[in-house]
Amino acid sequence: MKKKAPEPRPRTAGRPAGGAALSKQRIAEAALAHIDAFGLGAFSMREIAAQLGVYPATVHWHVSTREALLAEVAATVMAQVTPPKGTLAWQNWIAELFHRCRAAVRQHPNVAQLLGAQLVSNGSLPTELVEGVLAALTEAGFDGEPLREAYNCVIAAMLGFLTMEFSPLPADNTQAWAEELRERVHTIRPLDHPVLTRHLPQLANQAFILRWDNGTTVPLDSSFERHIQITIDGLEAFARRLKPAQ
Amino acid sequence: MKKKAPEPRPRTAGRPAGGAALSKQRIAEAALAHIDAFGLGAFSMREIAAQLGVYPATVHWHVSTREALLAEVAATVMAQVTPPKGTLAWQNWIAELFHRCRAAVRQHPNVAQLLGAQLVSNGSLPTELVEGVLAALTEAGFDGEPLREAYNCVIAAMLGFLTMEFSPLPADNTQAWAEELRERVHTIRPLDHPVLTRHLPQLANQAFILRWDNGTTVPLDSSFERHIQITIDGLEAFARRLKPAQ
DNA sequence: ACCTGAACACCGTTCAAGT
């Protein structure tokens, strides 16, 4: 885990000759690369600084705070997920958004927990995404308070699922914990939990609460597809309730 | 933030007279109380140790690891959420589960991020919850792979929403960040984001990505209710697709 | 403006030693 600075840079204080060597951008890229490689648990300001061959204080000059940097990283990952407007029916636009969002998270799974579980990172998602979802839902017939409700349900369905699918394993003794949970799952008492016992082969390590690997190793593809369908079907039912006079 | 140990205990090494002074249970309770009061960001093994008037190593003798303790805390919060079996139709049972789960999280909002965003904590949820959801979905007509898909959708819908609703604010300069986001939200360019601009009064600080307070200050009650309805409507549509021969 | 070098006040975890 310990790495030397890649290049033995000048290492004298003072403003460098050819403009700034660092930038918020470059730092965020380095942080993302490090998180992709070693996970969010191994991320630290000092590690990123070492990676870039500078002192920790230098990183702080550019990004102010650890949380701000992580928000920047999350924004980078989610920058390109919004589908273009105006080419798809609202149902298909939303489905496409879900797909592109999951593709982005699958490329950077260790960032997933930031998206749903940190207000800062969540708040740095692209405005186009918000606009697009609202446009789709308006097309579906929502307005006012129902529009807000439908919007919140769409965002929660999408980011909530992904946050859970790629939620990280314990940092250290991963296999010990995995073995323990596998044991626990397979020794469930049939009399107390008959339904669970009956369907255990279908569920073990492939269902929430009952798994010891996350989406990186065992992706929940078909469940995510189903989640999209259920969400859209539910939204259509909601829209129908709003205009019973057909 | 600094507190003395409540009682100046003997402070000599060795096995105490009347059995163990500490236990995994007592430690988890203390941790939960501390997290409720000061947030997950202020949680540390050393703080809990100080709170209990013992050395950090003493805590480690009982709980092995920081993550394990947090999983224990999550389990404590979620211990009582499962509704009794056999009294409700499956739709109502699931709705009741959602309600009770949200009530539990609202009592301990700072624990929310553990539920969805940490595989360890997620894995320590009660088995009765799993059994109950599966029983409800079986009653709805699901089996085999569709059962697994429906199950994952239910859990993701429930915990995903709550994880997001109560996701924590930045640790330190909260109000500076809030002011900045509020500014950003209210200076959205109308020509680029017309739909968002039009509905901003309905959305600002009450919709994901557009808020600077979390569910503790600004709960998303009606959106959660709608989320339940959408999920159940979507599940019913899914069930209908499975038996087109009525 | 941009960076060094060092310091401050923390962490989680381990380990020998006590009783």
Added chain:
DNA sequence: ACCTGAACACCGTTCAAGT
């Protein structure tokens, strides 16, 4: 079995000082 006391190898952030 249960706890002390101290240590190890880390953290994020701040700050004076350089150029």
